[in-house]
Amino acid sequence: xxxxxxxxxxxxxxxxxxxxxxxxxxxxxxxxxxxxxxxxxxxxxxxxxxxxxxxxxxxxxxxxxxxxxxxxxxxxxxxxxxxxxxxxxxxxxxxxxxxxxxxxxxxxxxxxxxxxxxxxxxxxxxxxxxxxxxxx
Numbered sequence: 001x002x003x004x005x006x007x008x009x010x011x012x013x014x015x016x017x018x019x020x021x022x023x024x025x026x027x028x029x030x031x032x033x034x035x036x037x038x039x040x041x042x043x044x045x046x047x048x049x050x051x052x053x054x055x056x057x058x059x060x061x062x063x064x065x066x067x068x069x070x071x072x073x074x075x076x077x078x079x080x081x082x083x084x085x086x087x088x089x090x091x092x093x094x095x096x097x098x099x100x101x102x103x104x105x106x107x108x109x110x111x112x113x114x115x116x117x118x119x120x121x122x123x124x125x126x127x128x129x130x131x132x133x134x135x136x
Contacts, residue, residue, distance in 0.1 A: 003114060007036060009069060010099050010110050014127050016066040022080065025104040027088040027111075028065045030078030034096035048077060051095055055081055067101065089116055 015028065031047035033039050039047075055062040061082045068075035080103070081088070092100045092113035101121070102109040108121040121127070 004036075006099050006110070006112060009074070011121065012070060013067045013101070013121075014070050014129050015101075016068065016075075016129050017080065018064060020063070022063065023061060023082045024106075026061075026080045026082050026102075027085075028067060028078050028080050028101040028103065029088060029092055029095070030067065030076045030097060030100075031095040032076040032078070036098045047095060051079060051091070054091065054094075055079055058083065058087070085116075089113060 029051065031051035032044045034047065052062075062079045064077065065080040066075050066077045078100075081091075083091075085102075088100060088102070089111075092111075097113045099113055100111050102111050102118065103124060106124055108124055108127055109118045110121045111118045
């Protein structure tokens with residue numbers, strides 16, 4: 001069976017990361033919209049709570065990150081977490097995510113949760129938004 005390609009919107013994502021010092025290497029993982037399908041707000045919020053509890057039980061530093069379309073028409077709250085790649089992939093798969101983002105060395109990689117492949121997306125400075133920033 002042929003693996004479905006990642007939705008092109010992943011390659012356009014920009015990120016809202018609340019202020020404060022952040023690690024230079026972290027993963028952005030969400031629990032919203034499993035399997036790339038829309039889910040209602042209650043399902044997404046329950047999955048987000050379960051993801052937050054799992055991250056807290058692991059003990060790594062984590063913080064809110066929202067990935068969204070440049071025009072703000074779609075947004076998915078997720079979590080930035082400092083962990084190794086194997087842990088990030090395990091969590092992404094557990095929460096049935098198609099992809100996640102790895103912020104490292106000033107850049108952002110798009111990582112396929114199903115097969116672990118990655119592609120360079122952009123420099124962080126081009127994708128992390130200042131508060132209230134809208135891009136079109």
